[in-house]
Amino acid sequence: MDNSLGLYIHIPFCTSKCDYCNFYSIMPNGRIISDYIKAVCTEITFYKGINKTIDTIYFGGGTPNILNFKDFARILETIRKVFKVSSQAEITIEMNPNLVTNENMQDFRFLGINRASLGVQSFKDGDLAFLRREHNVSEAKEAITKIKTVCQNISIDFIIGLPGQTAEQYEEAAILAQNYGVKHISGYLLKVENGTKFYNKQTLAKLPNDEETANLYECFVDKMNKYGYNQYEISNFAKASYESVHNLKYWECKEYIGIGPSAHSYFKGTRYYVSNDIYSYLKNMQQANQRLKFKKGALPPHLQTREKTFSIFNDSQIYYTEPCDLFSERVMLGLRLNKGVLLKELQEIDGDEYGKFLERLQSNKELDKFLIKNNDRVSLSTRGMLISNYIIATLLY
Ligand code: SF4
Missing domain, CATH: 3.80.30.20 (tm_1862 like domain)
Incomplete structure (x- = not known):
């Protein structure tokens, strides 16, 4: 792991x-x-x-x-x-x-x-x-x-x-x-x-x-x-x-934590970010410093549960994306890379979604000039990179 x-x-x-x-x-x-x-x-x-x-x-x-x-x-x-x-x-x-x-x-x-x-x-x-x-x-x-x-x-x-x-x-x-x-x-x-x-x-x-x-x-x-x-x-x-x-x-959908206003995090299967307001951020941190007695081994309060017994951020200042749809994320982020996405890996994440993805990939001939297909991978051509959002949306939905 x-x-x-x-x-x-x-x-x-x-x-x-x-x-x-x-x-x-x-x-x-x-x-x-x-x-x-x-x-x-x-x-x-x-x-x-x-x-x-x-x-x-x-x-x-x-x-x-x-x-x-x-x-x-x-x-x-x-x-x-x-x-x-x-x-x-x-x-x-x-x-x-x-x-x-x-x-x-x-x-x-x-x-x-x-x-x-x-x-x-x-x-x-x-x-x-x-x-x-x-x-x-x-x-x-x-x-x-x-x-x-x-x-x-x-x-x-x-x-x-x-x-x-x-x-x-x-x-x-x-x-x-x-x-x-x-x-x-x-x-x-x-x-x-x-x-x-x-x-x-x-x-x-x-x-x-x-x-x-x-x-x-x-x-x-x-x-x-x-x-x-x-x-x-x-x-x-x-x-x-x-x-x-x-x-x-x-x-590559690996974990990272972002610190500070407007910084994004992907941690424990959750994506979240703090609003871009430094003054609220400073106030939150001052209050949190006074309020919290930090327990060793605990997760940061905003990650402990959605019930949030208490939070270091006000609800209006932290934004969550619900647990990630890993299949879509792998496609969206992986296709940004020249090496593209590994088909076997997509299949392992979600066999049903993979089936639909493969069908769209094979049937949609219009996409061929924007994609590079190898036996085990698919990636975007240089032109494809310019319209990556459109291609990804066509392959996913
Ligand atoms: S204002 Fe200029 S230097 Fe500052 S973050 Fe924006 S682009 Fe970069």
């Missing part, structure tokens, strides 16, 4: 808000960061007694490298007190290039952080200005150089589908990344969500249309693969053996 567990810590702070951003983050002021660190440590402590070994820790955001050495040290110390942490654990920090310094890199090395995920987004200054990022290309390159002095496992984020992007630019980006020793690239299609500053007619009119975006995505995949960044998931590409162990947990 897999006894490993991933831990995600959300750091919801940024020094400014990028125009396209839809993540939960605020600009910190006063004592909010120190209050937040305390609250995060409180929430982590509620998991004491769980007999699992942490093999991945992921600080995501927001901008985690806004925190200082003491903040990280306190969180990591709490994690190590509460959980058994594997000596081989992958420990990632998402970073923004403008906040990377030689000093904090030394701190990170001291703390055992061994993977950096840097928000580069583009190797073109015009793109970065369009996105209203706080850094430019030369700062991104400098940041990679600084990170490399302490950590070789570097990932960069890249945005696909910006105005005027070309296949040549993607090729240049792959070559640059390779020359800088980058081991992993996440390439995200620009998605403009309602509620962001980008969501207005002028900006939307500048963006490539659906067909152009699809072509750009195909070019991106092609260029990444050409330079040895092998695609292993819809948006993720890695040199051999540098796939993100933490992120693979999401797609």
